[in-house]
Amino acid sequence: MKTADTIKVLSALAQESRLAIFRLLVEQGPEGLPVGMIGERLGLPNATLSFHLKELLHAGLVTSRQSGRFIYYAPVISAIDELVDYLTENCCVGSGGTCAPAPAAKRPAAVKRGTKA
Amino acid sequence: MKTADTIKVLSALAQESRLAIFRLLVEQGPEGLPVGMIGERLGLPNATLSFHLKELLHAGLVTSRQSGRFIYYAPVISAIDELVDYLTENCCVGSGGTCAPAPAAKRPAAVKRGTKA
DNA sequence: ATAACAATTCTATCATTCTAGAAACGTAGA
DNA sequence: TCTACGTTTCTAGAATGATAGAATTGTTAT
Numbered sequence: 318m319k320t321a322d323t324i325k326v327l328s329a330l331a332q333e334s335r336l337a338i339f340r341l342l343v344e345q346g347p348e349g350l351p352v353g354m355i356g357e358r359l360g361l362p363n364a365t366l367s368f369h370l371k372e373l374l375h376a377g378l379v380t381s382r383q384s385g386r387f388i389y390y391a392p393v394i395s396a397i398d399e400l401v402d403y404l405t406e407n408c409c410v411g412s413g414g415t416c417a418p419a420p421a422a423k424r425p426a427a428v429k430r431g432t433k434a
Numbered sequence: 435m436k437t438a439d440t441i442k443v444l445s446a447l448a449q450e451s452r453l454a455i456f457r458l459l460v461e462q463g464p465e466g467l468p469v470g471m472i473g474e475r476l477g478l479p480n481a482t483l484s485f486h487l488k489e490l491l492h493a494g495l496v497t498s499r500q501s502g503r504f505i506y507y508a509p510v511i512s513a514i515d516e517l518v519d520y521l522t523e524n525c526c527v528g529s530g531g532t533c534a535p536a537p538a539a540k541r542p543a544a545v546k547r548g549t550k551a
Numbered sequence: 552a553t554a555a556c557a558a559t560t561c562t563a564t565c566a567t568t569c570t571a572g573a574a575a576c577g578t579a580g581a
Numbered sequence: 582t583c584t585a586c587g588t589t590t591c592t593a594g595a596a597t598g599a600t601a602g603a604a605t606t607g608t609t610a611t
Contacts, residue, residue, distance in 0.1 A: 327448035364601050397525045401518050408514045481571050
């Protein structure tokens with residue numbers, strides 16, 4: 318994952334409402350939730366909600382699909398996976414740093430455990 | 435790690451200059467670097483640099499210590515560690531999500547591998 | 552087509568963040 | 582103490598982000 322993309326993802330998550338939206342969607346599982354339900358659960362007016370969903374969409378953290386009259390938003394778990402990879406690779410080791418999942422050699426970079434498969 | 439703190443850390447890292455500063459510090463190791471050197475390496479005027487360092491400091495991502503005329507800033511790796519933990523616990527699993535380091539039961543929450551020791 | 556509902560864009564307003572010059576502060580050597 | 586050097590605070594302007602009402606677009610059923 319490139320640094321520029323990482324910043325997009327970090328920015329998207331660095332906001333109370335958006336982090337709450339994302340966590341709610343993760344909790345709901347891959348099905349996701351329609352916009353109205355998200356707004357109801359979090360108490361957000363639809364204009365505000367739409368604004369934040371667009372941000373999450375642009376950052377690649379969620380996907381949307383139409384189903385009847387509803388538009389379902391679902392989380393993209395692999396985006397978090399990649400963010401964690403970036404942080405582990407760029408912000409932990411480097412010159413003797415000690416972090417997360419035992420750096421084997423320099424980490425095979427994106428073997429992708431789970432997700433996406 | 436509480437959600438509010440997580441947002442602080444995410445916000446701090448979600449900015450090009452600050453992410454660059456942090457990565458540079460990680461690369462330099464626990465000794466850190468004096469402000470002037472950081473500014474020189476990244477081409478940032480000192481007022482701007484100070485502003486960003488303060489942000490990183492408030493988010494708990496760096497520490498500072500005076501050494502003679504210089505003030506050294508060093509990375510707090512454990513902050514990343516905790517961020518990764520938060521993301522893994524709150525933004526991955528939940529209802530069948532698939533992510534990072536194989537969730538045993540619900541993850542012993544902060545056993546802290548490496549770092550801080 | 553019309554009505555009812557879901558969601559997004561338009562628009563304006565308010566708040567925060569970024570940038571950087573200039574001034575002030577702190578530290579150390581002469 | 583004076584001077585030099587490193588860093589921070591002050592300040593203000595520009596840019597970006599957040600909020601939400603109102604209007605609009607899209608979807609389905611009648």
